[in-house]
Amino acid sequence: MKKILITGANGQLGNEMRVLFESYSQFEFFPTDIAELDLCNKQAIDDFITENKIDYIVNCAAYTAVDKAEDEIDLCYKINRDAVENLAQAVSGKAKVIHVSTDYVFNGQGENPYKETDSTDPQSVYGKSKREGEEVLLKNCKESIIIRTAWLYSSFGNNFVKTMMRLGKECASLNVVADQTGTPTYAADLAKAIMDIIVFDTEKQSFPAGIYHYSNEGICSWYDFTLKIHELSGITTCKVNPITTDQYPTKAKRPMYSVLDKTKIKETFDLEIPEWVESLKKCIVKI
Ligand SMILES: NC(=O)c1ccc[n+]([C@@H]2O[C@H](COP(=O)([O-])OP(=O)(O)OC[C@H]3O[C@@H](n4cnc5c(N)ncnc54)[C@H](OP(=O)(O)O)[C@@H]3O)[C@@H](O)[C@H]2O)c1
Numbered sequence: 307m308k309k310i311l312i313t314g315a316n317g318q319l320g321n322e323m324r325v326l327f328e329s330y331s332q333f334e335f336f337p338t339d340i341a342e343l344d345l346c347n348k349q350a351i352d353d354f355i356t357e358n359k360i361d362y363i364v365n366c367a368a369y370t371a372v373d374k375a376e377d378e379i380d381l382c383y384k385i386n387r388d389a390v391e392n393l394a395q396a397v398s399g400k401a402k403v404i405h406v407s408t409d410y411v412f413n414g415q416g417e418n419p420y421k422e423t424d425s426t427d428p429q430s431v432y433g434k435s436k437r438e439g440e441e442v443l444l445k446n447c448k449e450s451i452i453i454r455t456a457w458l459y460s461s462f463g464n465n466f467v468k469t470m471m472r473l474g475k476e477c478a479s480l481n482v483v484a485d486q487t488g489t490p491t492y493a494a495d496l497a498k499a500i501m502d503i504i505v506f507d508t509e510k511q512s513f514p515a516g517i518y519h520y521s522n523e524g525i526c527s528w529y530d531f532t533l534k535i536h537e538l539s540g541i542t543t544c545k546v547n548p549i550t551t552d553q554y555p556t557k558a559k560r561p562m563y564s565v566l567d568k569t570k571i572k573e574t575f576d577l578e579i580p581e582w583v584e585s586l587k588k589c590i591v592k593i
Pocket residue numbers: 313314315316317318319320339340341343344345346365366367368369370385389406407408409436455456457458459463
């Protein structure tokens with residue numbers, strides 16, 4: 307039986323991976339978070355992989371506080387780059403890695419969906435640390451797949467969907483940025499795609515290493531996203547006002563445009579990706 311280690315298993319994506327365990331009884335899962343397996347401890351990773359004979363690692367662990375990262379630079383790099391290097395060096399030749407990265411590796415000045423081959427130019431500490439995490443993984447572990455995703459939300463943890471549902475109930479009006487364009491990603495869909503990739507490898511003995519892009523299908527702004535969140539959760543008493551990025555200054559710079567081109571992941575693994583509104587409906591029912 308193939309064995310799958312999930313790191314960062316208490317986060318949004320990690321919890322969505324846990325939901326899938328019972329649907330994949332052909333695998334044995336080892337969910338861990340920082341308390342069980344701190345990725346900053348290289349020896350601990352090495353021991354865990356060897357003792358449990360791990361075949362795949364799905365790395366859901368990360369430092370994800372984008373604005374706080376501008377102040378906590380060392381901690382952000384420690385988790386998003388150095389811990390990934392630890393992981394890569396500890397597992398190389400022993401297990402295959404599926405690692406998750408971000409649309410923030412791009413500068414957001416593009417006008418067409420970003421392809422995996424487009425040049426990166428991260429604008430924030432978080433984005434830079436994640437890009438360097440990609441680089442150390444590719445350099446140190448040949449059998450690794452990196453999935454860049456965007457605007458991740460889930461019924462687990464804190465995220466934009468939950469915040470807008472709460473504010474929608476509490477406030478008579480709300481200002482939301484309308485000039486940043488991207489695509490939301492339901493973490494449950496991403497978790498399923500990750501399992502599809504692992505099943506693909508076990509059935510076809512093919513693990514095409516490299517970078518892939520994954521979000522839901524479609525395009526929207528944070529403003530459009532908010533309107534849909536309110537509509538689908540029956541919130542009618544809050545007026546949502548579109549504003550510009552300049553009117554909502556944040557510590558970390560966000561990409562203005564970060565739509566990802568998903569052609570490569572769809573074609574390589576024969577994946578079907580749901581539209582963002584359909585997935586949002588499913589998540590809101592769970593919340
Ligand atoms: N959230 C988004 O909008 C978004 C967008 C694009 C890409 N991504 C990427 O998608 C992936 C999953 O994101 P997510 O939203 O599910 O993240 P998340 O909810 O913040 O979960 C990350 C988990 O990793 C744990 N962790 C932190 N440091 C660790 C360490 N040294 N060892 C082991 N575990 C550690 C965290 O624990 P603590 O909570 O105790 O720190 C947390 O449980 C990440 O790679 C992220 O960069 C996220």
